[in-house]
Amino acid sequence: MRFFQPFxxxxxxxxxxxxLVVETAVVTKIAIPTQKVIVQVKAPNHDAKPHPQAxxxxxxxxxxxxxxxxxxxxxxxDNESGHYDSRYFRGKVxxxxxxxxLRHLVRSYLTTFKTLGAETWLAHGSLLGWWWNGRIMPWDYxxxxxxxxxxxxxLGDRYNRSMHEYEYEVDGEENETFLFDATAExxxxxxxLRNSNGSDHDNKEGVTTTKVKKTYLLxxxxxxxxxxxxxxxxxxDARWIDMSNGMFIDxxxxxxxxxxxxxxxxxxKNNHRYLTSELWPLRRTEFEGVEAWIPYSFDKVLxxxxxxxxxxxxxxxxxxxxxxxxxxxxxxxxxxxSPSKEKEHPLADDTNTETVVVYEEVVVEDEKKGV
Ligand SMILES: *[C@@H]1O[C@H](CO)[C@@H](O)[C@H](O)[C@H]1NC(C)=O
Ligand SMILES: *[C@@H]1O[C@H](CO)[C@@H](O)[C@H](O)[C@H]1NC(C)=O
Ligand SMILES: *[C@@H]1O[C@H](CO)[C@@H](O)[C@H](O)[C@H]1NC(C)=O
Ligand SMILES: *[C@@H]1O[C@H](CO)[C@@H](O)[C@H](O)[C@H]1NC(C)=O
Numbered sequence: 204m205r206f207f208q209p210f211x212x213x214x215x216x217x218x219x220x221x222x223l224v225v226e227t228a229v230v231t232k233i234a235i236p237t238q239k240v241i242v243q244v245k246a247p248n249h250d251a252k253p254h255p256q257a258x259x260x261x262x263x264x265x266x267x268x269x270x271x272x273x274x275x276x277x278x279x280x281d282n283e284s285g286h287y288d289s290r291y292f293r294g295k296v297x298x299x300x301x302x303x304x305l306r307h308l309v310r311s312y313l314t315t316f317k318t319l320g321a322e323t324w325l326a327h328g329s330l331l332g333w334w335w336n337g338r339i340m341p342w343d344y345x346x347x348x349x350x351x352x353x354x355x356x357x358l359g360d361r362y363n364r365s366m367h368e369y370e371y372e373v374d375g376e377e378n379e380t381f382l383f384d385a386t387a388e389x390x391x392x393x394x395x396l397r398n399s400n401g402s403d404h405d406n407k408e409g410v411t412t413t414k415v416k417k418t419y420l421l422x423x424x425x426x427x428x429x430x431x432x433x434x435x436x437x438x439x440d441a442r443w444i445d446m447s448n449g450m451f452i453d454x455x456x457x458x459x460x461x462x463x464x465x466x467x468x469x470x471x472k473n474n475h476r477y478l479t480s481e482l483w484p485l486r487r488t489e490f491e492g493v494e495a496w497i498p499y500s501f502d503k504v505l506x507x508x509x510x511x512x513x514x515x516x517x518x519x520x521x522x523x524x525x526x527x528x529x530x531x532x533x534x535x536x537x538x539x540x541s542p543s544k545e546k547e548h549p550l551a552d553d554t555n556t557e558t559v560v561v562y563e564e565v566v567v568e569d570e571k572k573g574v
Contacts, residue, residue, distance in 0.1 A: 275439055283344060287451070289449070290444075291447070294448075304450055305345075307371055309329070310369075321357065323348050324349055324495075324497055328346075329343070329347050329348065330347075333490050334501065334505060334514060335531070337491070341522055346451075346453070347455070350456055350457070352428060352458035363422070364420065364422055366421075367421065369417050370417075372413065418446045419443055419444060419445055419446060420444045422441060423440070423441045427440040427441065440455050441455075455473070457477065480499065485498065486498070518534070519531075522534060
């Protein structure tokens with residue numbers, strides 16, 4: 204199995220602030236992280252001044268609250284269409300392509316947040332995906348990260364609705380052609396680097412390398428500082444949105460919601476709770492080939508949320524874990540494994556494995572595609 208070595212060039216252009224352009228070149232490789240993590244002493248943000256709570260306002264009249272408006276909108280409610288931002292949605296991204304799209308989404312997010320100096324860590328399904336192999340689980344339609352509410356306040360003040368450019372190269376290992384139908388609003392560039400002899404030493408001859416430039420929007424929900432979930436319309440505090448297709452990362456903010464009665468208990472509006480010591484100091488690791496941070500007690504966080512089984516069960520959502528590949532693969536539909544089949548030796552079933560390798564590598568060798 205061949206892991207691609209994308210060359211990522213992150214360009215960051217902040218809209219609302221005086222020309223601040225940061226360029227960072229990062230060479231990454233999918234070094235599938237093991238459970239080994241580097242403990243990093245990093246001062247948590249939680250001592251930062253919390254966002255000034257609006258002083259309890261004496262409403263002179265109208266005790267009837269206006270209905271809380273939902274800030275983010277999605278084109279639909281089912282598992283799939285609920286995972287696009289309405290403003291940029293132009294059709295569902297098919298199974299084969301949503302994972303590469305999510306991968307660039309999370310890479311751009313993590314890298315940009317690092318540049319901004321904004322603390323963030325993996326949460327929920329993304330954290331579980333990290334636990335297995337440092338990658339997005341192939342059946343996941345979204346990505347989840349957390350920040351502290353202090354960080355949201357910082358981002359809301361300085362980077363709300365900021366757009367961030369991000370460039371990456373596709374060397375044929377991803378078939379994202381559909382993403383490039385340059386529609387009016389998105390400026391996507393395809394540059395054929397077929398004959399360039401750049402840094403891409405890994406390239407086989409004739410491989411087309413395509414440079415893609417995308418723009419991502421960081422959008423902060425004005426309800427981020429609310430103490431309660433209200434009517435539930437605004438439990439997502441911020442989003443990192445791929446403006447070419449509407450896919451996004453949900454960003455939720457944690458805070459001590461009852462600092463007097465329950466100090467040291469952090470929660471999001473959706474009532475996921477964590478102790479200070481379970482979150483901080485964050486651990487530094489890698490996710491999808493870029494630097495990422497995870498809660499200190501990631502195993503406790505995961506078992507609390509998903510149960511101990513989530514860390515051992517090797518079949519899930521129509522996929523099977525292949526230890527030799529360190530990868531989840533889709534179980535072929537036509538030939539479902541018999542339930543009695545021994546799980547410890549999934550490779551014994553060659554049909555299934557083969558399908559996987561194709562799934563992961565299908566485009567790698569297919570170099571004539573492209574421009
Ligand atoms: C949506 O999620 C539910 C529960 O996880 C699952 O049963 C259902 O098949 C999913 N639907 C689609 C279209 O993926
Ligand atoms: C790659 O993308 C092209 C254009 O959208 C499509 O025709 C082709 O079937 C795709 N190939 C694979 C393997 O997904
Ligand atoms: C790469 O290109 C440069 C100039 O474009 C040339 O001088 C160099 O010899 C090339 N290297 C290889 C290995 O082709
Ligand atoms: C972010 O900007 C939008 C558009 O101007 C605005 O509606 C929203 O309230 C802002 N969010 C914050 C946290 O200020």
